[in-house]
Amino acid sequence: MNDTESELSFDVxxxxxxxxxxxxxxERLILQGTLKSGQRLSEPDxxxxxxxxxxxxxxALRRLEQVGLVVIEPRRGASVKAPSxxxxxxxxxxxxxxxxxxxxxxxxxxxxxxxxxxxxxxxEVVADGEDPGDLLVRFHEVLxxxxxxxxxxxxxxxxxxxxxxxxxxxADHRARLALAANEHFTIxxxxxxxxxxxxxxxxxxxxxxxxxxxxxxxxMPPADDGAEGTGGAWSNGERRTGRSSGIEASxxx
Numbered sequence: 041m042n043d044t045e046s047e048l049s050f051d052v053x054x055x056x057x058x059x060x061x062x063x064x065x066x067e068r069l070i071l072q073g074t075l076k077s078g079q080r081l082s083e084p085d086x087x088x089x090x091x092x093x094x095x096x097x098x099x100a101l102r103r104l105e106q107v108g109l110v111v112i113e114p115r116r117g118a119s120v121k122a123p124s125x126x127x128x129x130x131x132x133x134x135x136x137x138x139x140x141x142x143x144x145x146x147x148x149x150x151x152x153x154x155x156x157x158x159x160x161x162x163x164e165v166v167a168d169g170e171d172p173g174d175l176l177v178r179f180h181e182v183l184x185x186x187x188x189x190x191x192x193x194x195x196x197x198x199x200x201x202x203x204x205x206x207x208x209x210x211a212d213h214r215a216r217l218a219l220a221a222n223e224h225f226t227i228x229x230x231x232x233x234x235x236x237x238x239x240x241x242x243x244x245x246x247x248x249x250x251x252x253x254x255x256x257x258x259x260m261p262p263a264d265d266g267a268e269g270t271g272g273a274w275s276n277g278e279r280r281t282g283r284s285s286g287i288e289a290s291x292x293x
Contacts, residue, residue, distance in 0.1 A: 059096035062086065063103050070109050070120055071204040078122040081110065108198040109205070123202055128254060131199045136247040138196050139180065143227055143243035145187035147236040154186035155232060162224045176217065177204060179224050183243075186231070206254065223249065 056064075066086075069075045081101060083094045090097070101118045104110040112118045123131075146154065161179035180200060184193045223246040230239035 057096070058090065058092055059099040059103075062090055062092075062097055063100035066100060066104060067107075067109060067201075070104075071201065073205075075120050077120055077205065079120045081118040081120065083117065108202055121202075121205070123205060125255065127202065128206060129251070131202045132247055132251040132254070135196070135199045135203070136244050136251075138192060138199070139183065139247055140240040140244040142184045142187040142189070142192060142196070143231065143239035144236040145189055145192070146183055147231045147234055147239040149188045150186040150231055154182070155228075157182045158186065158228050158231065162221060162228055176220050176224065183227070219249070220246070 066075070066081070075081070083097045083101070086097045087094045101110055101112060105112050105118070109121055110118050111121050121127075146158075150158075158179060161175050161182055164175055177200070184196050184200075187193075223242070227239060227242045227246060230236075230242050
């Protein structure tokens with residue numbers, strides 16, 4: 041495989057449409073912090089990387105805008121969303137309410153497989169070879185699945201994506217990992233005990249503590265002053281860092 045083919049390879053099923061492949065790959069690069077908040081996303085450059093026209097790129101960017109990862113502005117084009125402190129506060133307010141509901145429903149509806157997946161997330165936090173932060177975020181995704189409520193899952197997707205963005209760029213997100221893991225155990229214990237009230241209370245308290253950590257302690261990520269250049273997103277990244285920040289294969293989460 042040559043270098044160009046390597047750049048274009050990523051873990052997406054081959055029968056998925058090209059626009060969906062582009063969407064999934066850009067989403068991954070944004071959520072892992074490779075594409076920075078405020079960074080321009082050049083349609084021509086992305087299309088060139090994928091050897092396609094701009095139409096599937098435009099469609100992918102519009103879907104990413106719908107889930108809160110991209111901003112598309114007239115005459116400026118697309119860029120990675122740069123969440124403000126108000127965005128983060130609003131997102132966490134939504135998460136407190138909805139994840140409290142998710143935990144309550146999970147205590148009522150989760151089956152043995154759901155509980156096993158939740159347990160795996162909290163018990164493997166200290167496992168070697170995997171970012172414990174990814175496991176902690178995955179706990180929230182599994183929790184929403186265990187609630188067995190499709191509309192709730194849809195509503196929470198955007199806030200979870202925004203949280204991943206903040207976590208990827210926060211300098212000290214690891215400082216809260218141990219506390220977050222203990223809070224997850226508390227939520228899980230309530231679900232296993234089939235106690236909806238306790239599960240909701242624990243989930244809401246978890247998000248309130250997270251809000252205090254992010255906003256109250258001044259741990260908001262700094263703005264990326266160099267992200268918004270006048271040229272293409274990829275060429276700007278190469279000039280600033282000496283290496284490509286474009287579309288390349290990324291490790292699975």
